[in-house]
Every structure is written in structure tokens, then in C-alpha cells.
Amino acid sequence: xxxxxxxxxxxxxxxxxxxxxxxxxxxxxxxxxxxxxxxxxxxxxxxxxxxxxxxxxxxxxxxxxxxxxxxxxxxxxxxxxxxxxxxxxxxxxxxxxxxxxxxxxxxxxxxxxxxxxxxxxxxxxxxxxxxxxxxxxxxxxxxxxxxxxxxxxxxxxxxxxxxxxxxxxxxxxxxxxxxxxxxxxxxxxxxxxxxxxxxxxxxxxxxxxxxxxxxxxxxxxxxxxxxxxxxxxxxxxxxxxxxxxxxxxxxxxxxxxxxxxxxxxxxxxxxxxxxxxxxxxxxxxxxxxxxxxxxxxxxxxxxxxxxxxxxxxxxxxxxxxxxxxxxxxx
Amino acid sequence: xxxxxxxxxxxxxxxxxxxxxxxxxxxxxxxxxxxxxxxxxxxxxxxxxxxxxxxxxxxxxxxxxxxxxxxxxxxxxxxxxxxxxxxxxxxxxxxxxxxxxxxxxxxxxxxxxxxxxxxxxxxxxxxxxxxxxxxxxxxxxxxxxxxxxxxxxxxxxxxxxxxxxxxxxxxxxxxxxxxxxxxxxxxxxxxxxxxxxxxxxxxxxxxxxxxxxxxxxxxxxxxxxxxxxxxxxxxxxxxxxxxxxxxxxxxxxxxxxxxxxxxxxxxxxxxxxxxxxxxxxxxxxxxxxxxxxxxxxxxxxxxxxxxxxxxxxxxxxxxxxxxx
Numbered sequence: 011x012x013x014x015x016x017x018x019x020x021x022x023x024x025x026x027x028x029x030x031x032x033x034x035x036x037x038x039x040x041x042x043x044x045x046x047x048x049x050x051x052x053x054x055x056x057x058x059x060x061x062x063x064x065x066x067x068x069x070x071x072x073x074x075x076x077x078x079x080x081x082x083x084x085x086x087x088x089x090x091x092x093x094x095x096x097x098x099x100x101x102x103x104x105x106x107x108x109x110x111x112x113x114x115x116x117x118x119x120x121x122x123x124x125x126x127x128x129x130x131x132x133x134x135x136x137x138x139x140x141x142x143x144x145x146x147x148x149x150x151x152x153x154x155x156x157x158x159x160x161x162x163x164x165x166x167x168x169x170x171x172x173x174x175x176x177x178x179x180x181x182x183x184x185x186x187x188x189x190x191x192x193x194x195x196x197x198x199x200x201x202x203x204x205x206x207x208x209x210x211x212x213x214x215x216x217x218x219x220x221x222x223x224x225x226x227x228x229x230x231x232x233x234x235x236x237x238x239x240x241x242x243x244x245x246x247x248x249x250x251x252x253x254x255x256x257x258x259x260x261x262x263x264x265x266x267x268x269x270x271x272x273x274x275x276x277x278x279x280x281x282x283x284x285x286x287x288x289x290x291x292x293x294x295x296x297x298x299x300x301x302x303x304x305x306x307x308x309x310x311x312x313x314x315x316x317x318x319x320x321x322x323x324x325x326x327x328x329x330x331x332x333x334x335x336x337x338x339x340x
Numbered sequence: 341x342x343x344x345x346x347x348x349x350x351x352x353x354x355x356x357x358x359x360x361x362x363x364x365x366x367x368x369x370x371x372x373x374x375x376x377x378x379x380x381x382x383x384x385x386x387x388x389x390x391x392x393x394x395x396x397x398x399x400x401x402x403x404x405x406x407x408x409x410x411x412x413x414x415x416x417x418x419x420x421x422x423x424x425x426x427x428x429x430x431x432x433x434x435x436x437x438x439x440x441x442x443x444x445x446x447x448x449x450x451x452x453x454x455x456x457x458x459x460x461x462x463x464x465x466x467x468x469x470x471x472x473x474x475x476x477x478x479x480x481x482x483x484x485x486x487x488x489x490x491x492x493x494x495x496x497x498x499x500x501x502x503x504x505x506x507x508x509x510x511x512x513x514x515x516x517x518x519x520x521x522x523x524x525x526x527x528x529x530x531x532x533x534x535x536x537x538x539x540x541x542x543x544x545x546x547x548x549x550x551x552x553x554x555x556x557x558x559x560x561x562x563x564x565x566x567x568x569x570x571x572x573x574x575x576x577x578x579x580x581x582x583x584x585x586x587x588x589x590x591x592x593x594x595x596x597x598x599x600x601x602x603x604x605x606x607x608x609x610x611x612x613x614x615x616x617x618x619x620x621x622x623x624x625x626x627x628x629x630x631x632x633x634x635x636x637x638x639x640x641x642x643x644x645x646x647x648x649x650x651x652x653x654x655x656x657x658x659x660x661x662x663x664x
Binding site: 064097098099101107109110115118119121123124126127128129130131132133134135136138145157158161162164165168169200245317319322323324325326328329 | 363364365392394396397399401402403405406407408409410411412413414415417432433436437438440441442443444445446447448449450451452479480482502503504532548579
């Protein structure tokens, strides 16, 4: 097999994992944020980075990003309801925040936008080290309206930081449509910052992967940041329980015909990368892997009081006060 | 020994740490050739160059966020946001996120970040409000506020070496004031250790930043009346040296808390609550608070002077604890 074929299969596999996670988690949790229809952007961005690179994922696709970085799927899933076996042992939610030990900078609060600045900072650290490291930051079109986007991209442009910003443009911020969100195209903003911008078909996983890898290679060479606008569509709801009353069923159906997994599967078959049996076997393997991980996660224990760690708020210990037992009580 | 102002002492502390550790760098607005507002970075660009003394656009949230990201990757950034009123622009990054990262990551993430800001009513008009209480309330961030040049240098060195985010506050009323003998060499002042700067038996005055000097002036006036007081210079609001405060109150039985920040939900309230909870049995009189009232700081000099705690108000509060 050629390297290209390996990459294409890996991309397909990651898309399948992303969709299977949506199916399994969404069935159990109405608050889950599915990436249904957006798997091309998720897999295209998160496959193929180096271990030293900083990955700053969008929350929609976070688990797939962590899995792509070598995260243990059962531990990631255990983090959905804060089980003791999860990476944070239950101190924080895994669906929006991946483990730093995998080189992932997640969302440490519910606010979108600051992670783009953290990506710029990770890129600044890489630039100071001068070893070719990069940062990749993925964000939604809703986040693109935040001032953080403008400050982060401008700072990266001014300092020529090795960072690639990717808009996972699913054309919705909860119920707010693209027309209500943006006065112009997100990709066109790149010119205003003086950096390259590229509009790619987010439902074509290979197009996303190739565009990202080209921008990453450019950043590694010290040629500065780039912006990729990966246009896709949020076929699923904002949350699994979203009734979707704010858009037409026709629009959703139209985008379903451009399903990124179906499109890539056709390509794999047409190019002879996989045969029908291979495609089926891959789907079955992914489903089995996710099912086993979910089963494991759901049987794992919840954290005990030892995880609370009231004196572990600060690195080096302590909770902000240095009291002495002498003065406790009467 | 060199005689330095607080501004010079802070810069010397930064320069020593930058020489010691190549992972230390500083970024901010106008800190390169310009030297930083009020010379906050004077000489650093000349010595360390533009790669480690980084001029940035006016993007306080962006540069504090970039500091967080670089710190997560193992650097020790210092971010100069000029003035404390811009704290409102960085609370998400510094307050909500950076302070939580170590805990939320089960100890894996470390954010060795120093955010510098100037504040304080003094010779400069504008940018003066003391908003440190916003951050003191949030878990995971240290809040340092030196009262003199010596501490300023030693605390800055400690802040840079600390593995947690530190908000480092530099009072503009002290900045270009009295020069002090600064010990050479590695004189680190640990964060979280208050200092007893005057000893007496009758009452305890707890103060921080520019209020320490005013407490000392009040103490001189009170001494003429035969009243000798302890003055505890907190040096840090977080970590709070509870033991030092309680130790002093255990001796004197009276406490006055002085704060330039606003009284309502200010850090002085926390210190009063601490003593009420853990040291009530020592108290011979109600706790007094001397703080700025909850009003936007007025502009005219004479109006401004009326609301900031001064030595007269501090001495009067001590006397109130003494009557009966």
C-alpha cells in the first residue's frame, strides 16, 4: 500500500470513529454536541500531526481529536460523566477538554475563543524553541465572531507564528445562521490580517487534510500562520436533543447527500484503496472498538473524595491560604 | 548593594531571571524601544532583544491568552498589560481558564505565567483603580502586591519561578518613589509570606501595597500618644498568610484592616472574616476596616484624596478599637 492509501484509510477510520461516538453518546446524552456531517473537517484536521505539535481542537470533535493523538478511548469516554478512570479523574469534562499530556489544549471554561490565543501562545513557544513545532487551532464559525479570533490571528500574523487556524464552518452558531453571524466570508478575513486564506470543501476529508498539511508545512518552514475556512454543514443539532426548529428540513436533506463519509467511501472504492468487504470490515471494527470502550467506561467507578484535592488547586500544593491548625476552632 | 526605585528593582528582578532561564520572556504593549509605560521594562529590550522582549498589538486578552499557551508549553512568560483596569479584558484567560488548568488537568498542566499591571492612586492621573479583588476571589491565581522596592524585586523573582499564574501589581504611587538598598544576588521573597514591619502591643494594622507606608505614618502619630501597633504587610493577597495575621491579633486583640481597594467584597472583608472565624476569642474590640468606599474614583485631586485611606483615617480607626 502506498502512503497515500494509508492516509486515506486512516482518515476514513477517524471519520467513522467520530460518527460512531456521536451515535453511541448521543443516544444516551441529550446534551452531547454531535459532529454529524462535519467528520470531514474533524478527521482532516486531527490526523497526521507530530507528537510535539500543540493541538487546540474545537469542542465539537474534541474526543476524536484526543483519540487521534493517541488517547485511550475508554478513558476519554469515562470523562463524559467524570469517572475516576478519566484523564482528569473526574475533575473536568472530557467532551470539551482533552488531556494536556496528549499535547491537547482544550476548553477550560465554557467560553469559546480564548483557545485561539492559547494556540498562538503555544506557537510562540514553538517559535522560541525553533525546532519546527506548530500549533493547530480549530474553531467554529460562531467563535469567529468573538474578539478573541481577531486578536489571536492578528497577533499570530504580526509575530509570524507557526500556527494554522481552521474554521470548522458548519454554518450555525446554535440557532444563528451564517447570514445572521457574519457580514462577509470568514476566509476573506485572512487578507485583512495579511496571511494566506484558503476556502476548502469541508465535506471532502482529503481536501481538508491536504490543505491543513500544506499550511502546517509552511508554518514549520517559518513562513507564518494561515487561515483555512473549511465549509461544511451541521447535519446534527447543536445538541443531540436540539429539535432544529430554526431551519428547513430540505436544507438538512440537501446536505445529507454530501455526506463526507459516503463521499470518501466512494473514493476509496473507486480508486481501489478498499473493496466492499474492506469497507464493511472497517465499519465493523470501529463499531466494536467504540462499543467496547463505552462498555468499559460505563462500568468504571465514580471518583471518591480523594480526587477532590482542596489543597491541589495550586501547582506545588495549597489552596490559596497558609493557615495553621493552632488557630482552628476554639 | 545598589539603591533602586521600585520600578528599577522590578526590572532588575526580571533581568536576572531572564539571564538565569532562557525560557523566561516578556511581552506587552510598548515595552521594546519605548521601554514600557512608566519605564516598566526599561533596558530589557536593549539587553535581550526583540525575540524575548516582544512588542505586541493592543490585544490584552490576546497576549495574556498567548502567555497562557506558551506557559502550558513550558515557557515562563511575563505579560505586561500596562494598567490594572485592563484586567477586565483578560479575566476569561487569566481568571476562569488559567487558574483552573492545573486542577482540572489533575495536576498535569502548569501555567507559570506572570501578568504585570500598574495601578494605584498617586502621582499619575488615570488607570488607578485597585481591582485585585476580582482575581483574589478566583481559585488558582496568586496575587502579589509589594509595598517597597526590596520586596518588589524579590517577589518578582518568586513570581517568575512560580508554577502558577501570578497577578503582579505595581503601585504607581510607589513606582518612582523612595530608593532602597537592594541586596544583590538571588534574594527571592517567597509569595505568601506576610511581614511584620512594625511591632507593638495595642493593635494590629493589616495593610498591603501603598497602604503599608500610610499605616507606618499612622503608627508614628499613635506612638506619640503611647499607642504602639503591629503592622502586618501582607505582600500577597493570595496565598494569604493567615498564620501571620492571627499570630499578631492573638497578641494585640485588636485589628484594623486597610485596603485601597473597595470595601464591599474587597479582600479586607476576607481578612476580617478570617479573624472573626478563627481568631474571635482573641478580640477585645470590634474589627475596623479602612477602605475606599464603593464609588468610581473621582477625578479632581481633592475629591480623590477624600476617599482613599490615609494615615489620619487609619489612626482614627486604631483609636476606635482602643476606647472602652
